[in-house]
Amino acid sequence: xxxxxxxxxxxxxxxxxxxxxxxxxxxxxxxxxxxxxxxxxxxxxxxxxxxxxxxxxxxxxxxxxxxxxxxxxxxxxxxxxxxxxxxxxxxxxxxxxxxxxxxxxxxxxxxxxxxxxxxxxxxxxxxxxxxxxxxxxxxxxxxxxxxxxxxxxxxxxxxxxxxxxxxxxxxxxxxxxxxxxxxxxxxxxxxxxxxxxxxxxxxxxxxxxxxxxxxxxxxxxxxxxxxxxxxxxxxxxxxxxxxxxxxxxxxxxxxxxxxxxxxxxxxxxxxxxxxxxxxxxxxxxxxxxxxxxxxxxxxxxxxxxxxxxxxxxxxxxxxxxxxxxxxxxxxxxxxxxxxxxxxxxxxxxxxxxxxxxxxxxxxxxxxxxxxxxxxxxxxxxxxxxxxxxxxxxxxxxxxxxxxxxxxxxxxxxxxxxxxxxxxxxxxxxxxxxxxxxxxxxxxxxxxxxxxxxxxxxxxxxxxxxxxxxxxxxxxxxxxxxxxxxxxxxxxxxxxxxxxxxxxxxxxxxxxxxxxxxxxx
Amino acid sequence: xxxxxxxxxxxxxxxxxxxxxxxxxxxxxxxxxxxxxxxxxxxxxxxxxxxxxxxxxxxxxxxxxxxxxxxxxxxxxxxxxxxxxxxxxxxxxxxxxxxxxxxxxxxxxxxxxxxxxxxxxxxxxxxxxxxxxxxxxxxxxxxxxxxxxxxxxxxxxxxxxxxxxxxxxxxxxxxxxxxxxxxxxxxxxxxxxxxxxxxxxxxxxxxxxxxxxxxxxxxxxxxxxxxxxxxxxxxxxxxxxxxxxxxxxxxxxxxxxxxxxxxxxxxxxxxxxxxxxxxxxxxxxxxxxxxxxxxxxxxxxxxxxxxxxxx
Numbered sequence: 001x002x003x004x005x006x007x008x009x010x011x012x013x014x015x016x017x018x019x020x021x022x023x024x025x026x027x028x029x030x031x032x033x034x035x036x037x038x039x040x041x042x043x044x045x046x047x048x049x050x051x052x053x054x055x056x057x058x059x060x061x062x063x064x065x066x067x068x069x070x071x072x073x074x075x076x077x078x079x080x081x082x083x084x085x086x087x088x089x090x091x092x093x094x095x096x097x098x099x100x101x102x103x104x105x106x107x108x109x110x111x112x113x114x115x116x117x118x119x120x121x122x123x124x125x126x127x128x129x130x131x132x133x134x135x136x137x138x139x140x141x142x143x144x145x146x147x148x149x150x151x152x153x154x155x156x157x158x159x160x161x162x163x164x165x166x167x168x169x170x171x172x173x174x175x176x177x178x179x180x181x182x183x184x185x186x187x188x189x190x191x192x193x194x195x196x197x198x199x200x201x202x203x204x205x206x207x208x209x210x211x212x213x214x215x216x217x218x219x220x221x222x223x224x225x226x227x228x229x230x231x232x233x234x235x236x237x238x239x240x241x242x243x244x245x246x247x248x249x250x251x252x253x254x255x256x257x258x259x260x261x262x263x264x265x266x267x268x269x270x271x272x273x274x275x276x277x278x279x280x281x282x283x284x285x286x287x288x289x290x291x292x293x294x295x296x297x298x299x300x301x302x303x304x305x306x307x308x309x310x311x312x313x314x315x316x317x318x319x320x321x322x323x324x325x326x327x328x329x330x331x332x333x334x335x336x337x338x339x340x341x342x343x344x345x346x347x348x349x350x351x352x353x354x355x356x357x358x359x360x361x362x363x364x365x366x367x368x369x370x371x372x373x374x375x376x377x378x379x380x381x382x383x384x385x386x387x388x389x390x391x392x393x394x395x396x397x398x399x400x401x402x403x404x405x406x407x408x409x410x411x412x413x414x415x416x417x418x419x420x421x422x423x424x425x426x427x428x429x430x431x432x433x434x435x436x437x438x439x440x441x442x443x444x445x446x447x448x449x450x451x452x453x454x455x456x457x458x459x460x461x462x463x464x465x466x467x468x469x470x471x472x473x474x475x476x477x478x479x480x481x482x483x484x485x486x487x488x489x490x491x492x493x494x495x496x497x498x499x500x501x502x503x504x505x506x507x508x509x510x511x512x513x514x515x516x517x518x519x520x
Numbered sequence: 521x522x523x524x525x526x527x528x529x530x531x532x533x534x535x536x537x538x539x540x541x542x543x544x545x546x547x548x549x550x551x552x553x554x555x556x557x558x559x560x561x562x563x564x565x566x567x568x569x570x571x572x573x574x575x576x577x578x579x580x581x582x583x584x585x586x587x588x589x590x591x592x593x594x595x596x597x598x599x600x601x602x603x604x605x606x607x608x609x610x611x612x613x614x615x616x617x618x619x620x621x622x623x624x625x626x627x628x629x630x631x632x633x634x635x636x637x638x639x640x641x642x643x644x645x646x647x648x649x650x651x652x653x654x655x656x657x658x659x660x661x662x663x664x665x666x667x668x669x670x671x672x673x674x675x676x677x678x679x680x681x682x683x684x685x686x687x688x689x690x691x692x693x694x695x696x697x698x699x700x701x702x703x704x705x706x707x708x709x710x711x712x713x714x715x716x717x718x719x720x721x722x723x724x725x726x727x728x729x730x731x732x733x734x735x736x737x738x739x740x741x742x743x744x745x746x747x748x749x750x751x752x753x754x755x756x757x758x759x760x761x762x763x764x765x766x767x768x769x770x771x772x773x774x775x776x777x778x779x780x781x782x783x784x785x786x787x788x789x790x791x792x793x794x795x796x797x798x799x800x801x802x803x804x805x806x807x808x809x810x811x812x813x814x815x816x817x818x819x820x821x822x823x824x825x826x827x828x829x830x831x
Contacts, residue, residue, distance in 0.1 A: 058787065058790070058791030058794070058795075059610070059614060059783065059787045059788045059791060060601065060603070060610060060787070060788045060789075060790075060791030060792045060795060060797060060800055061559075061603050061791055061795060062603070062605070062610075063603055063604075063605075068603075068604075069559055069560065069561055069603075071559070071603070071795075144560070144564060144568045144571055144572050145560070145561045145564055145568065147565070147568075148561070148564065148565075210690040212613070212688065212689075212690055212691065212692045213613055213614070213688065213692050213783060215687075215688045217690070237687050237688065237781075238688075239685075239781055240777075240778050240781060240787045240790070240791075241778050241779070241781070243779065244684075244685045244778065244779060244780065244781040245781075247672065247676075247677065247684040247685055248684055248685040248687070248781065250677055250684065251676050251677060251680070251683060251684035251685070252680075253683055253684060253685060253687060254687075401552055402553075403551070403552040403553025403557060403558070403796070404552040404553070406553070406557065406562075407552065407553055407557065439565065440562065
């Protein structure tokens with residue numbers, strides 16, 4: 001279990017950086033107005049106290065470079081508290097301001113101007129300038145994953161205009177460009193040396209007290225431009241396994257067990273002194289059906305499988321109920337998500353008809369490739385295979401070693417179970433996994449109408465018009481993509497009774513602790 | 521003469537360790553994937569991966585990489601991890617932490633085993649002897665995992681007597697000595713079982729020897745016979761058993777450290793294997809291998825000292 005969790009870290013980090021950066025939203029917002037997870041909403045937030053928070057990570061993979069490949073949730077948490085990104089995930093909008101107070105596009109949506117927040121300064125007192133931001137973005141762009149972290153933005157397209165304005169120029173019109181500035185655009189001081197990154201000043205809500213082997217203590221930044229920070233200090237502890245993380249919380253050694261998972265929630269459910277914080281729309285575990293060729297190339301076959309799955313049963317059994325039923329459209333946490341599409345339910349009669357019409361060969365069996373990277377993934381494949389057996393389709397679940405899966409099956413196999421640890425926006429998934437030329441087009445799906453809708457969405461500035469186009473895009477995805485998305489897993493944190501104001505955002509939104517406080 | 525007696529086993533142990541390290545290099549490269557894919561982000565292009573591979577030196581032949589790594593060893597350079605940090609820095613705190621935990625566990629299990637084994641040997645076949653034998657077998661048969669979970673439930677989660685996990689302080693060591701107790705017990709209990717059986721067996725072998733029988737017939741007190749006539753002869757067998765125990769302890773440490781979040785080398789090793797991080801895996805093996813080799817060497821020397829001189 002700990003091994004599989006580690007793999008999740010690896011994968012989510014990849015997604016979080018490459019992906020999430022590349023686009024979008026997670027879901028729900030800043031915790032400003034968010035009520036306490038379980039406490040009464042009438043309580044007045046109070047200042048003071050030290051929050052001890054445990055997060056998953058591997059001692060061997062600890063990194064302190066904000067622009068490095070962060071495999072550890074614990075590292076990402078520490079970095080996010082010390083350094084600021086230009087924007088952060090929000091709940092009412094996919095992107096809300098942080099170090100950048102506002103942004104304005106040019107009429108052609110290619111050139112974007114970001115204005116740095118008033119009063120933003122580094123922990124050593126020097127103001128954050130456009131030059132610092134430009135230098136940091138260029139450093140990010142120069143990393144091995146730079147091109148996928150800032151897609152469409154060349155190093156030459158990053159420049160300063162005066163001391164307060166940063167200009168980003170995209171190769172193509174991109175109405176969603178600010179989405180790229182969330183999650184990994186950490187700003188360091190200009191010309192910070194690589195070997196000094198670990199101790200470099202940030203501009204975030206907390207300052208570094210000490211760091212050792214993935215553990216750290218951070219103290220409040222009283223001068224933070226983003227508002228009053230409530231906690232005196234945050235102590236981050238790295239945990240190798242979710243079990244140890246949960247035990248530490250149950251024994252009262254830490255106040256929050258971050259992203260600890262459904263297993264721990266079940267154990268802790270009976271304890272009155274423990275809050276189970278559910279962050280909906282956290283993790284997608286879609287089944288990918290190859291559209292580019294092979295037995296699932298016929299859209300009717302893919303449709304039949306989408307009708308053969310019993311979504312309620314999947315959520316109940318695979319996720320122990322800690323999740324929600326989904327509707328085959330990815331990006332469920334996005335405010336633009338099409339909630340009005342009819343919920344697809346099980347229809348075995350129709351599924352058999354479609355299979356018959358498509359001439360699907362029921363005599364042979366089909367491999368469904370999966371890994372044990374994350375809890376529930378292999379189980380989802382097994383249950384799915386059992387469910388579709390009722391239509392006559394025989395599916396044989398093949399569990400592969402993680403590395404083998406990512407090398408040999410991902411993007412290639414006719415049928416496999418994938419997962420996305422950061423639930424991102426509709427446009428993110430469209431750009432990364434569904435538009436014809438996408439580098440991670442998981443199903444090899446090519447649909448001219450979808451591509452056209454996607455490009456139109458990116459090039460449309462008017463919000464209402466854009467919402468309409470995004471809806472069309474999702475209708476096409478719902479009807480004929482290579483995905484079967486049966487449900488979304490909740491992100492789960494455990495917290496001690498006095499903890500208030502924890503973020504409810506899925507994915508990487510969980511690291512925003514500046515409004516968290518302790519009622520004790 | 522005595523120098524040869526020391527040097528030859530030392531050279532042999534060193535050669536063995538080198539072979540082991542070469543095997544580690546080969547074994548990691550046989551696993552699917554490599555450090556470049558393990559540290560890359562999903563969806564990085566083939567060019568990005570190739571650049572990463574070159575940066576990590578993975579494009580060079582295995583033998584060459586092994587030789588380069590080995591050449592750094594005498595200067596204390598264990599190479600650079602897949603995440604770009606010096607291996608020595610990654611091991612700086614965890615290795616002493618594991619040595620502390622393992623060392624204490626070894627000490628405790630040997631002491632406990634000597635006490636229990638001797639107690640049992642005082643009256644061979646008596647009630648105590650039979651009870652100790654049964655308990656020792658049962659304890660050794662228990663996997664560390666089971667012992668750990670039982671201890672955790674009883675001594676921490678139900679009673680609140682001890683901390684459930686280890687939290688690390690600013691110096692990289694456990695924040696309180698109380699955090700050591702549970703992992704220590706989890707490691708020690710199965711090993712006391714193992715060592716008690718070794719001690720009891722060695723004592724029984726000695727007890728049947730003529731000089732011991734003579735001492736008993738002379739009417740010497742039982743405990744005097746035990747300490748002066750039986751134990752000295754049993755020492756070599758006990759020393760070898762202890763050294764073997766050290767190996768098992770380090771194996772158990774990987775499980776126990778993960779369960780109790782103890783900041784040791786086990787966690788580093790598990791992560792390094794997952795990342796196909798060859799220099800780091802080899803670094804862990806080299807450090808623990810050296811520690812165990814030293815113990816085995818000491819056991820060899822004790823045996824030679826007791827038996828070899830007479831031989």
